[in-house]
Amino acid sequence: MNPEMDRLLREYRDYIEDYLKNNCFVYPQEPQQVLFDAMRYSLLAGGKRLRPVFVFDFCRMCGGDWKQAAPFAAAVEMVHTYSLIHDDLPCMDNDDYRRGRLTNHKVYGEAMAVLAGDALLTGAFSALATADLDAETRIQGVKILSRCAGELGMVGGQVLDMQSESRECTPQEVEDIHTRKTAALIQAACCLGVLAGGGSSEQMDSAKTFAHSLGLAFQIRDDILDVIGNAEELGKAVGADGNKNTFVQLHGVDACQEMVRIYSQKAEAALAAFPDHRFMESLCRGLINRNH
Amino acid sequence: MNPEMDRLLREYRDYIEDYLKNNCFVYPQEPQQVLFDAMRYSLLAGGKRLRPVFVFDFCRMCGGDWKQAAPFAAAVEMVHTYSLIHDDLPCMDNDDYRRGRLTNHKVYGEAMAVLAGDALLTGAFSALATADLDAETRIQGVKILSRCAGELGMVGGQVLDMQSESRECTPQEVEDIHTRKTAALIQAACCLGVLAGGGSSEQMDSAKTFAHSLGLAFQIRDDILDVIGNAEELGKAVGADGNKNTFVQLHGVDACQEMVRIYSQKAEAALAAFPDHRFMESLCRGLINRNH
Numbered sequence: 001m002n003p004e005m006d007r008l009l010r011e012y013r014d015y016i017e018d019y020l021k022n023n024c025f026v027y028p029q030e031p032q033q034v035l036f037d038a039m040r041y042s043l044l045a046g047g048k049r050l051r052p053v054f055v056f057d058f059c060r061m062c063g064g065d066w067k068q069a070a071p072f073a074a075a076v077e078m079v080h081t082y083s084l085i086h087d088d089l090p091c092m093d094n095d096d097y098r099r100g101r102l103t104n105h106k107v108y109g110e111a112m113a114v115l116a117g118d119a120l121l122t123g124a125f126s127a128l129a130t131a132d133l134d135a136e137t138r139i140q141g142v143k144i145l146s147r148c149a150g151e152l153g154m155v156g157g158q159v160l161d162m163q164s165e166s167r168e169c170t171p172q173e174v175e176d177i178h179t180r181k182t183a184a185l186i187q188a189a190c191c192l193g194v195l196a197g198g199g200s201s202e203q204m205d206s207a208k209t210f211a212h213s214l215g216l217a218f219q220i221r222d223d224i225l226d227v228i229g230n231a232e233e234l235g236k237a238v239g240a241d242g243n244k245n246t247f248v249q250l251h252g253v254d255a256c257q258e259m260v261r262i263y264s265q266k267a268e269a270a271l272a273a274f275p276d277h278r279f280m281e282s283l284c285r286g287l288i289n290r291n292h
Numbered sequence: 293m294n295p296e297m298d299r300l301l302r303e304y305r306d307y308i309e310d311y312l313k314n315n316c317f318v319y320p321q322e323p324q325q326v327l328f329d330a331m332r333y334s335l336l337a338g339g340k341r342l343r344p345v346f347v348f349d350f351c352r353m354c355g356g357d358w359k360q361a362a363p364f365a366a367a368v369e370m371v372h373t374y375s376l377i378h379d380d381l382p383c384m385d386n387d388d389y390r391r392g393r394l395t396n397h398k399v400y401g402e403a404m405a406v407l408a409g410d411a412l413l414t415g416a417f418s419a420l421a422t423a424d425l426d427a428e429t430r431i432q433g434v435k436i437l438s439r440c441a442g443e444l445g446m447v448g449g450q451v452l453d454m455q456s457e458s459r460e461c462t463p464q465e466v467e468d469i470h471t472r473k474t475a476a477l478i479q480a481a482c483c484l485g486v487l488a489g490g491g492s493s494e495q496m497d498s499a500k501t502f503a504h505s506l507g508l509a510f511q512i513r514d515d516i517l518d519v520i521g522n523a524e525e526l527g528k529a530v531g532a533d534g535n536k537n538t539f540v541q542l543h544g545v546d547a548c549q550e551m552v553r554i555y556s557q558k559a560e561a562a563l564a565a566f567p568d569h570r571f572m573e574s575l576c577r578g579l580i581n582r583n584h
Contacts, residue, residue, distance in 0.1 A: 091402035110383035119443040126438035135427040146418035151411040
């Protein structure tokens with residue numbers, strides 16, 4: 001990534017960090033401070049802020065003022081954060097650490113972690129509804145995010161993933177899981193960006209294709225790294241997904257590397273619908289090739 | 293309640309039952325059927341459907357076509373249902389039964405119950421967004437529901453309630469808990485009805501006052517019944533809230549009965565803003581006096 005691209009990436013990330021820190025769940029007069037603390041503990045835990053970056057850059061590529069899309073970017077990040085908090089719970093993945101810090105329930109207890117997740121999910125829709133954009137745009141945003149995050153999207157994918165643990169899946173089933181579990185929220189981010197930027201319906205379709213392809217490329221790359229990668233870079237134990245139906249177990253490492261290449265190309269091809277897509281192209285290349 | 297009122301109540305209830313049964317989370321082609329089953333197990337578990345009835349009747353009182361408000365009514369009921377599923381979890385109240393049936397996590401497991409709740413909450417906003425009402429009305433609906441259900445409303449009240457268990461609260465603190473935990477979602481229901489019915493801002497304010505007063509009257513009456521009521525009628529063990537800060541423990545039974553009377557009167561007075569409020573008045577009287 002060249003210096004100009006790098007500068008834009010930093011600008012996006014700084015903007016969302018400031019926005020989340022200063023505008024989200026700050027109520028000095030309210031008594032339930034521990035809830036706000038729990039929500040902000042996970043919301044402000046850093047990370048790459050990829051989904052907000054997608055919102056911002058798809059908005060910019062469509063000719064919009066990307067800073068106006070900050071509530072949309074924050075909403076997607078809130079949904080992503082709530083899903084991590086609930087995924088880490090003892091009854092789900094039972095993780096004690098995430099990104100080197102104690103998970104939410106290890107700090108605040110299980111009950112508070114459930115509630116902090118619930119409030120982040122609710123807060124995401126509040127953020128969409130109060131954005132400084134016209135009513136039609138905001139309600140389309142609610143439609144996009146609720147569909148991508150809900151029973152047909154992210155949560156549906158989580159359920160399929162849980163169910164798959166006890167049996168062998170077909171390649172199509174594994175793709176279905178990750179289309180919902182991983183790609184759906186990336187799709188929400190890209191589509192919310194197109195929406196906020198006033199993009200065309202052709203651009204909306206291209207954003208969907210882009211997100212779907214990139215989401216699968218990510219996931220397959222993750223599966224490969226889980227087998228051949230090193231634990232330090234990924235930040236989790238190598239082979240932790242041992243029992244699951246992964247792309248690598250179904251297709252082997254070589255075929256998976258070819259799949260990553262094909263999906264990445266498909267994602268890049270979809271960017272042709274956006275005039276100035278050098279940043280997004282460069283970002284995706286960096287993300288996919290980061291650990292190879 | 294006279295026969296005419298009774299007929300309207302049955303009409304509201306039948307309509308929401310049919311709507312939830314036929315329109316919500318029915319996707320025969322999708323693979324994650326167990327998720328839809330878990331969501332519908334709790335969503336279709338009966339109950340009085342009070343919140344949908346509030347949505348419908350406030351819409352009707354404002355001169356709107358109440359059947360058009362069905363997606364709004366369904367949304368409030370989805371939020372209510374998700375909150376019950378999460379409240380019943382082992383890490384929260386750890387309840388095995390609700391309304392005489394096994395709780396969600398006892399049937400589907402804890403992980404699925406967390407996810408079913410998450411999907412119901414997400415689905416509520418999808419229902420609001422896809423209602424057959426103009427964009428401005430729908431986005432105002434998202435604002436109302438997200439605010440009443442979120443960190444400043446129902447979830448915030450749940451947290452305050454949890455925190456109160458380990459110490460003595462002031463009367464103001466106990467009122468704050470129930471204003472958020474119980475009254476906020478009733479307020480969402482009444483306000484969504486006014487919104488869908490095209491009511492005035494004066495009617496919106498009256499709906500808020502009504503809901504706040506009725507919510508507190510309900511809660512205080514519940515606290516009284518917990519001390520003097522019988523277990524069969526309430527459907528839970530008498531004295532189960534023994535350790536909590538209740539209105540009765542703070543004020544005594546006699547003062548609480550007076551408080552129920554005052555809050556009920558305040559709720560009824562707020563109904564003056566609505567021309568034909570006989571049904572709502574009669575419903576509230578029936579609800580408050582039901583077990584005395």
